[in-house]
Amino acid sequence: MSNNQVIIYISNNNSIQSNKVINLMNEHNIPFITKNVSDNTEHMKELQAKEIYGTPATYIDDQKVILGYQKNKIKHALGLDDNTSHYSSLFEGFDK
Template identity: 50%
Template sequence: MTEKSVIIYISENSKQCKNLLNQMEEWNVSYETRNITRNDEYKKELQDMDLYGTPATFINNDPNAILGFQKNKIKASLKL
């Protein structure tokens, strides 16, 4: 399997974010997290894309985020 580029914008105390990160670990997928609660710059990046919720998952530089914990959609995008 080729390595995927995965960036996940998360926020503190979000059950969906925790569930998504746990699922990524279970699938053994490498990812970068960007915590918008701790970093205002990441929050601004999301808002500049007209996105205001987390988790927001970007796979392989696709400009369209997968919003929320959409397990099947993320799995399909990762080709798992």
């Protein structure tokens, strides 16, 4: 289990990209906090204060944001896959 603090900003509950990020966290038993910017304007203001205007936006230990569903980059930041850099297989996790 990871000791990372993960915050995922989402814009609605039906976003395919947001659901993929959430499913990845669940798959690896990573605890996370979801902040829905559509339902809560305070969450939207938090994200905009960071100059981010798109979702999903994933923060891991308050590091630089990972936008969208970038499976390898997220796994690398969480330390889940030491053998894969976040640059490898750029299309991994991206469905047409």
